[in-house]
Amino acid sequence: MPTTVETATGQTKTMVLNMGPQHPSTHGVLRVILELDGEIVVKAEPIIGYLHTGIEKNCEKLTYSQCIPLTDRIDYLANLSNNLGYCLAVEKLAGIEIPKRAQYIRVLLTEITRIASHLVWLGTHAIDLGAMSVFLYCFREREEILKILERISGQRMMTSYFRIGGLALEPPPDYIEWISRFLDSFPGHIAEYEDLLTENPIWKIRTQGVGVLDPKVGIEMGVSGPSLRGSGVDYDVRKYFPYSSYEEFDFKVQTQTAGDVYARYQVRVAEMKESVKICRQAIAKIPAHGPFRAEARGILPPSREEMKTSIEGLIYHFKIWTEGFAPPPGEVYVPIESPRGELGFFIASDGSNKPYRVKARTPSFVNLQALPKLAVGRLIADVVACIGTIDIVLGEVDR
Amino acid sequence: MDSENQTITLAVRKLKERDPQAAAEVVSFRGETTIVVPRERLVGTAEFLKSDPELAFDFLSDITAVDRFPVEPRFEVNYHLTSLKNRARLRLKVKVTAKDAVIATVTTLWPTANWHEREIFDLMGVRFEGHPNLTRILMPDDWEGHPHRKDYPVEGYR
Numbered sequence: 001m002p003t004t005v006e007t008a009t010g011q012t013k014t015m016v017l018n019m020g021p022q023h024p025s026t027h028g029v030l031r032v033i034l035e036l037d038g039e040i041v042v043k044a045e046p047i048i049g050y051l052h053t054g055i056e057k058n059c060e061k062l063t064y065s066q067c068i069p070l071t072d073r074i075d076y077l078a079n080l081s082n083n084l085g086y087c088l089a090v091e092k093l094a095g096i097e098i099p100k101r102a103q104y105i106r107v108l109l110t111e112i113t114r115i116a117s118h119l120v121w122l123g124t125h126a127i128d129l130g131a132m133s134v135f136l137y138c139f140r141e142r143e144e145i146l147k148i149l150e151r152i153s154g155q156r157m158m159t160s161y162f163r164i165g166g167l168a169l170e171p172p173p174d175y176i177e178w179i180s181r182f183l184d185s186f187p188g189h190i191a192e193y194e195d196l197l198t199e200n201p202i203w204k205i206r207t208q209g210v211g212v213l214d215p216k217v218g219i220e221m222g223v224s225g226p227s228l229r230g231s232g233v234d235y236d237v238r239k240y241f242p243y244s245s246y247e248e249f250d251f252k253v254q255t256q257t258a259g260d261v262y263a264r265y266q267v268r269v270a271e272m273k274e275s276v277k278i279c280r281q282a283i284a285k286i287p288a289h290g291p292f293r294a295e296a297r298g299i300l301p302p303s304r305e306e307m308k309t310s311i312e313g314l315i316y317h318f319k320i321w322t323e324g325f326a327p328p329p330g331e332v333y334v335p336i337e338s339p340r341g342e343l344g345f346f347i348a349s350d351g352s353n354k355p356y357r358v359k360a361r362t363p364s365f366v367n368l369q370a371l372p373k374l375a376v377g378r379l380i381a382d383v384v385a386c387i388g389t390i391d392i393v394l395g396e397v398d399r
Numbered sequence: 400m401d402s403e404n405q406t407i408t409l410a411v412r413k414l415k416e417r418d419p420q421a422a423a424e425v426v427s428f429r430g431e432t433t434i435v436v437p438r439e440r441l442v443g444t445a446e447f448l449k450s451d452p453e454l455a456f457d458f459l460s461d462i463t464a465v466d467r468f469p470v471e472p473r474f475e476v477n478y479h480l481t482s483l484k485n486r487a488r489l490r491l492k493v494k495v496t497a498k499d500a501v502i503a504t505v506t507t508l509w510p511t512a513n514w515h516e517r518e519i520f521d522l523m524g525v526r527f528e529g530h531p532n533l534t535r536i537l538m539p540d541d542w543e544g545h546p547h548r549k550d551y552p553v554e555g556y557r
Contacts, residue, residue, distance in 0.1 A: 049537040054553075057546055061553050092429050219458055219483070222511030233483070235458070240486045330428040333479050333490065335460065346463045346477065361461035361479070369514045398537060 014042055017380070021050050025128045025384040028394025032371070032383065039379050044372040048365075051398035059358040063324030064090050065164055067358065072158040074360055075396040078117040080110050080149075081338040083162035085360075088243055089334040089345035090164050094299055094327040101290040102166035103245045108282035109152070109161065110244075111275040112179065115186070116145040117339035118268050118275075122193060125265070125388035129206045134196050141189050148178050165300040166293030176283055183276055183283075190272055197265070207262035211374035211386040214259065221370040225341025225363050226271060227390050230264035232257040237337040244336075248285070251278050261389040268391075299325040324353040333361075340364055340391050364396040406487035407432045410454050417447060433477075433490040441478075441493050442503050448480060448489070449508055456480040456489060459505070462515035464523040468549035473497040474525050478505070495525065504530040522547035 029050035035043035123138030153161035256263035306313035335344035341363030424435035524545035
């Protein structure tokens with residue numbers, strides 16, 4: 001409802017403007033109710049739920065392995081991060097130790113996914129603010145990554161490549177070559193984006209000083225990932241609570257202190273460069289041969305060869321693919337650093353072959369809540385910059 | 400890892416010293432510590448964990464509810480706290496019955512709890528006393544029932 005506000009020129013009535021749910025700059029179906037005084041935002045209220053598909057509820061009726069394809073669909077721009085978070089949680093619940101080779105390949109592919117996700121963010125964020133060509137450049141490189149993922153897993157986007165205990169299948173023999181070729185060319189492409197944006201006066205005017213997030217407010221609002229690191233807090237789950245052997249990798253957590261849209265842009269661009277470094281280290285670490293999945297009798301299916309040659313292997317093969325496995329009763333919460341922030345999976349087990357409760361703590365859901373803090377007091381045009389800068393995926397917000 | 404364990408041990412000890420009933424039950428599973436807190440002591444405990452300079456559990460990662468239907472107390476609400484300073488994580492658990500599914504809000508301590516509590520109200524039907532805007536968030540406003548409850552069918556009521 002419009003309210004009366006005091007301004008320099010006397011009393012005036014505010015106007016309520018509905019933005020979305022169908023709006024190109026909301027990156028999905030997000031609706032924001034804006035209360036405006038002229039062109040200044042007085043109040044912003046995000047309305048969500050348009051993409052709620054009940055993924056968590058559905059998981060309760062599926063076995064632990066069957067849930068993995070659903071996790072792809074939570075965040076469709078960084079599906080491997082979601083696979084990883086879910087698998088790590090189940091593995092912790094069941095007490096499975098993952099072979100180092102599978103852990104390194106997981107790191108390599110999630111970092112590639114992080115680059116792909118940041119590219120979509122950069123492209124769409126730039127086009128929101130009027131920089132068309134960056135969008136085309138970013139999607140050109142993202143296409144390369146999707147091709148790599150397709151060659152490895154058979155799927156461009158909904159890969160479901162990480163499985164409980166390791167990977168779905170042995171990666172093709174020359175996957176390292178493809179990824180290396182991409183990593184060789186990619187730093188040059190980052191330089192291209194930076195040429196177009198970093199010193200671009202229009203880009204600077206649209207982003208500097210806009211959507212400033214105070215670090216204290218950010219922590220209280222639960223903001224995580226690059227959105228928080230742009231405000232100078234170095235919280236990165238990869239460093240704070242290392243998982244999947246991240247403690248063996250040498251990388252810097254990128255932070256900026258300004259806390260505005262431009263700072264978050266700098267953080268994400270720097271993160272892409274760090275990801276390239278992590279990928280190179282992972283490639284150096286991955287052994288050429290070795291198991292891609294853990295051995296755990298009664299929990300994981302036996303290897304293909306064992307299934308074909310021993311009767312016991314065949315029995316376990318059928319048993320596990322039909323019934324699944326039953327981890328002990330208990331609860332675990334495993335966070336990972338997704339491209340958007342802390343992605344946590346909480347799984348409660350009651351000792352049966354299906355999860356009793358799965359909850360995805362998705363960074364987009366929490367970060368979006370801070371949108372009013374960024375947008376209030378700014379112009380309508382800045383709301384677009386603020387939505388873009390927190391890098392939300394609405395599938396992840398609504399689950 | 401060791402410093403995380405130290406922080407958790409310290410937190411449990413301090414909580415018990417402060418109020419022996421606040422940490423009624425301490426559960427450890429797979430290296431994660433859960434402290435079961437009586438409902439009326441939740442806000443006090445959370446505030447202490449947040450403001451104690453040594454512990455500094457200042458980041459509320461998540462709030463999750465689990466429905467243990469038909470066991471009573473039926474609802475378990477889990478608060479996942481993170482201490483950025485000590486790099487430690489701790490879970491507080493509050494149990495409430497179906498008849499009296501009300502918990503005091505923690506939005507006063509962490510504004511981020513706002514949407515988490517709305518989500519739990521929407522999907523589980525647990526109410527949060529003192530919440531500034533306890534309305535549905537994911538389901539439509541006129542929806543009937545709470546879909547994440549165990550007695551709510553996956554395919555919905557037809």
